[in-house]
Amino acid sequence: MAEELYGALAEFRSPEDLLAATRKAREAGYRDLDAFTPFPVEGLDHILRFPRPTISFVGLGGAITGASTALAMQFFTNYDYPLNVGGRPIYPISAFAVVTFELTILFSALAMLIGMLWQNGLPRLSYPVFDAGRFHRASKDRFFLCVRAHDAKFEAGETLAFLSGTGALSVELVPG
Amino acid sequence: MNEPSDILPTRQSMGGIADQLTGIPLHFPADRRWVIAMAVASALLLLLMVSVVELFTRGVGIWGINIPVNWAFAIHNYVWWLGIGHAGTLISALLLLTGSEWRNSLNRFAETMTLFAVVCAGIYPILHLGRPWYVYWMFPYPATMGVWPQFRSPLEWDIWAVLTYLTVSLAFWYTGLIPDLAAARDRATRRGWQIFFGITALGWRGSARHWQRWQQAYRLTAGLAVPLVVSVHSEVSLLFAAGQIPGWHSTIFPPYFVLGAAFSGFAVVSIIAVSLRSWFGLGNLVTDDHLDLLGKVLLATGLMTGYGYVFEVFDAVYSGEAHEIQTLADRFAGAYAWTYWGAVIFNFIPLQALWWRVVRRSGWMLLLISASVVVGMWLERYMILVTSLYRDFLVSSWSHFTPSFWDWSTYFGTIGLFLVPFLIAIRLVPMISIFETKELLHEEKEEQQHG
Numbered sequence: 356m357a358e359e360l361y362g363a364l365a366e367f368r369s370p371e372d373l374l375a376a377t378r379k380a381r382e383a384g385y386r387d388l389d390a391f392t393p394f395p396v397e398g399l400d401h402i403l404r405f406p407r408p409t410i411s412f413v414g415l416g417g418a419i420t421g422a423s424t425a426l427a428m429q430f431f432t433n434y435d436y437p438l439n440v441g442g443r444p445i446y447p448i449s450a451f452a453v454v455t456f457e458l459t460i461l462f463s464a465l466a467m468l469i470g471m472l473w474q475n476g477l478p479r480l481s482y483p484v485f486d487a488g489r490f491h492r493a494s495k496d497r498f499f500l501c502v503r504a505h506d507a508k509f510e511a512g513e514t515l516a517f518l519s520g521t522g523a524l525s526v527e528l529v530p531g
Numbered sequence: 532m533n534e535p536s537d538i539l540p541t542r543q544s545m546g547g548i549a550d551q552l553t554g555i556p557l558h559f560p561a562d563r564r565w566v567i568a569m570a571v572a573s574a575l576l577l578l579l580m581v582s583v584v585e586l587f588t589r590g591v592g593i594w595g596i597n598i599p600v601n602w603a604f605a606i607h608n609y610v611w612w613l614g615i616g617h618a619g620t621l622i623s624a625l626l627l628l629t630g631s632e633w634r635n636s637l638n639r640f641a642e643t644m645t646l647f648a649v650v651c652a653g654i655y656p657i658l659h660l661g662r663p664w665y666v667y668w669m670f671p672y673p674a675t676m677g678v679w680p681q682f683r684s685p686l687e688w689d690i691w692a693v694l695t696y697l698t699v700s701l702a703f704w705y706t707g708l709i710p711d712l713a714a715a716r717d718r719a720t721r722r723g724w725q726i727f728f729g730i731t732a733l734g735w736r737g738s739a740r741h742w743q744r745w746q747q748a749y750r751l752t753a754g755l756a757v758p759l760v761v762s763v764h765s766e767v768s769l770l771f772a773a774g775q776i777p778g779w780h781s782t783i784f785p786p787y788f789v790l791g792a793a794f795s796g797f798a799v800v801s802i803i804a805v806s807l808r809s810w811f812g813l814g815n816l817v818t819d820d821h822l823d824l825l826g827k828v829l830l831a832t833g834l835m836t837g838y839g840y841v842f843e844v845f846d847a848v849y850s851g852e853a854h855e856i857q858t859l860a861d862r863f864a865g866a867y868a869w870t871y872w873g874a875v876i877f878n879f880i881p882l883q884a885l886w887w888r889v890v891r892r893s894g895w896m897l898l899l900i901s902a903s904v905v906v907g908m909w910l911e912r913y914m915i916l917v918t919s920l921y922r923d924f925l926v927s928s929w930s931h932f933t934p935s936f937w938d939w940s941t942y943f944g945t946i947g948l949f950l951v952p953f954l955i956a957i958r959l960v961p962m963i964s965i966f967e968t969k970e971l972l973h974e975e976k977e978e979q980q981h982g
Contacts, residue, residue, distance in 0.1 A: 369973075370973065371977075389738050389739055389740060390738070390739040391736055391737045391738055391739070392737050392739065392742065393545065393549075393710075393714070393737060393966055393969055394710070394742075394966040394967070394969050394970040394973070395742040395743070395745070395746050395970070396739070396742075399739050400739060400740075400743045403739060405739070405740060405743055408743050408744040408747045410744055410747040410748045410751065411747060411751060414748075414751050414755075428671055428682075429682045432671055432679035432680065432682060433679075433682065433683075435679060436677060436678050436679050438681060438683075440683065443683070447683060450682065450683040451682060451683075453685075453688040453691070453692065453762070453766050453769075454682060454687075454688055454691045456758075456762055457688075457691045457692050457695040457759075457762065457763075458691070458695070460695060460699060460755045460758070460759045460762075461695040461698060461699060463755055464698075464699045464702050464703070464752050464755050464756075465698070465699075465702060467748045467751055467752055468702045468705075468706055468748060468752070470748070471706070471744050471745055471747075471748035472733065474744055475738075475740070475741045475744055475745070477733045477734055477735065477741075478730075478733035478734050479733075479734040480729060480730070480733070480734040481734070482734060482736055484736060485736070491717040491718075492546075492717075493717075493736070493737050494549070494710070494713050494714040494716075494717045494737060495545065495546050495549045495550075495714065495717065495718075496544065496545035496546040496549065496969070
C-alpha cells in the first residue's frame with residue numbers, strides 16, 4: 356500500500372439505516388467498527404458490542420475521595436485548634452455533613468467530566484475522519500459508519516463495495 | 532384514542548434545526564436589538580462597578596444596614612439570585628432524569644442563566660464582608676495565626692456549597708455543550724469562529740464510543756446535580772434557621788427556601804423563554820406547548836411555596852412563643868407589612884390566572900405573571916430578612932432599616948452583571964441544545980411512522 360489508510364466511511368440518511376448497515380457489517384465479519392452520529396443512537400453500542408463504559412466507577416472513586424477529603428479536613432482542623440462553643444461537641448458529624456456532601460458531589464462530578472474526556476482521548480483537535488469530504492454533516496443530519504483499516508477483513512476496494520451494498524448514500528476512503 | 536403528543540412540529544428537518552440554531556451565533560440575526568439591550572446592561576454593570584468602588588473605599592456604612600438589621604440587601608439579594616439560579620439545574624437535570632424531553636428546548640439557556648445568577652449571588656457575601664480582601668480566610672490554609680475556619684458554622688458551609696454549585700453547574704453545562712460546539716464548528720465559515728469553536732469543541736467527532744461514555748457521564752452528573760440543588764438552598768436556609776432569631780428559627784425553612792427558589796427560578800426561565808423566542812423567531816422549537824408546561828410548573832411550585840407561607844404562620848402560632856408571635860404580628864401589621872402583603876399579592880394573585888390553559892399558552896401573559904412572581908419573591912426575601920431582625924428580643928435594640936442609594940445601585944448593578952455575560956453568551960454559544968432537539972425530533976418522527 357502506497358498510502359496509510361484510516362478506514363472506509365459510509366454515509367447514511369437515518370439512524371435506522373445506520374443500525375441496519377452496522378448489523379450487516381458485523382455479520383459480514385467486520386469487527387473494528389465505529390460510527391459517527393449527530394446524537395446518541397440507541398442500541399448502537401449493543402450492535403457494535405462495546406463494553407459498558409466505566410465512568411460510573413470513576414464517579415464513585417471521585418465521590419469517595421471527596422467525602423474522605425472533606426471529613427479528614429474537618430476532623431483535622433478541629434483537632435488542631437479545638438474551639439469550645441458552649442460545650443458543644445468538637446467532632447459533630449451532623450455539622451460536618453454539609454461540607455462533606457458538597458465535596459463528595461464536587462469531586463465526583465469533576466472526576467466524571469475529566470474521566471470521560473480522558474477515556475475518549477479528548478481534547479484532540481485533529482483526527483483522520485475530519486479529512487473526509489462529507490464528514491462535516493456528521494454533526495448535522497447524517498450518520499456515518501466507519502470500518503477501520505486495522506480490521507482483519509479490511510480490503511479497500513472490497514470494503515467500499517460492501518458498504519455501498521448496505522444502502523449508503525456515499526462511501527469514501529479516509530487517509531490515515 | 533391516543534392523540535399524538537408531539538411537542539416539536541415534525542415538519543422540520545434535523546439539518547434545518549442545526550442551521551437555525553448555529554446560525555444565531557454564526558450569523559447574528561438581531562444586531563440592533565442586541566446592541567440596545569447590551570447598552571442598557573453595560574450601563575447597569577457600570578453602576579455596579581461604581582457602587583463597588585464606593586463600597587470598598589468607604590465601607591459597608593454606605594448601605595442602610597445597622598445593628599440590629601445587619602443583614603439586609605446583601606443577603607436578601609444573595610438568596611434571591613441563588614434561588615433564581617436553581618431552576619436552571621432543576622429543568623436540566625431533574626427533567627433529564629425523569630425523561631421529560633420537552634426540556635430539550637429549554638435546558639441550555641436555563642443552565643446559562645444558572646451560571647450567571649450564581650455569580651451575581653456569589654459576589655454579595657463577599658461585598659458584605661466589610662473587608663472583602665480577607666475572603667481567603669474562609670478557606671483552610673495553614674495560617675500564621677494557627678486558627679482554622681469554623682466548620683461548625685453555616686456561614687462556612689455557605690462558601691463550600693456555593694462554590695461547589697458554581698463549579699458543578701459549569702461542568703454540567705459544558706459537558707452538554709461539547710456536541711453543540713462541534714456542530715457550530717462544522718457550520719462555521721469565518722476563520723475566527725472556526726478557531727473558537729474548534730478549540731472549545733475539543734475535537735468532538737460524535738463517535739459512538741464517545742457518545743456512550745458521554746451519556747453515562749452526563750446522566751450521572753445530572754443525578755448528582757439534583758440533590759446538590761436541594762442541599763445548596765437548604766444550606767442557605769440554615770444560615771437563617773440555625774440562628775435563634777424569631778421568624779427564622781424554624782424547621783420549615785429548608786423546604787420553604789428550596790421551593791421558593793424553584794418558583795422564582797421557573798419564573799425567570801419563563802421570562803427568558805418568551806423573550807428569546809420572540810427575539811430570534813424560535814417559535815418552532817419553543818412552542819406554545821412549552822409555555823403551557825412552564826406555566827403548569829410555575830403554578831405547582833407557586834402553590835407549594837404558598838404552603839410554606841401557611842405553615843410558617845402555623846409554626847409561629849403553634850410554638851406559643853411570645854417572640855415568634857410578636858414577629859408574626861410585625862409581619863402582618865408592622866412597619867414592613869407592605870413587604871409581607873406585597874409578597875403575598877405579587878406571588879400568588881396573578882399566579883391564579885395560570886389555571887386557564889389559554890393564559891398559559893400566551894407568551895405575554897406568562898411573561899407578566901412571571902415578572903410579578905420575580906417581584907413577589909424579591910419582596911419575600913426582603914420580608915424574611917428585615918421583619919425578623921428589626922425587632923428582636925430586647926426593646927432597647929429595636930431599629931429600622933431603610934435602603935440607601937448604594938443599596939439600590941448595587942442591586943440594580945447586579946442585574947447588569949447578570950445580563951452582560953448572558954447577552955454575550957447568546958452570541959457565542961447555541962442557546963438551545965441542538966443535538967437534543969434533533970434527538971427528540973427523530974423520536975417523534977419515528978413514533979409517527981410506527982404509531
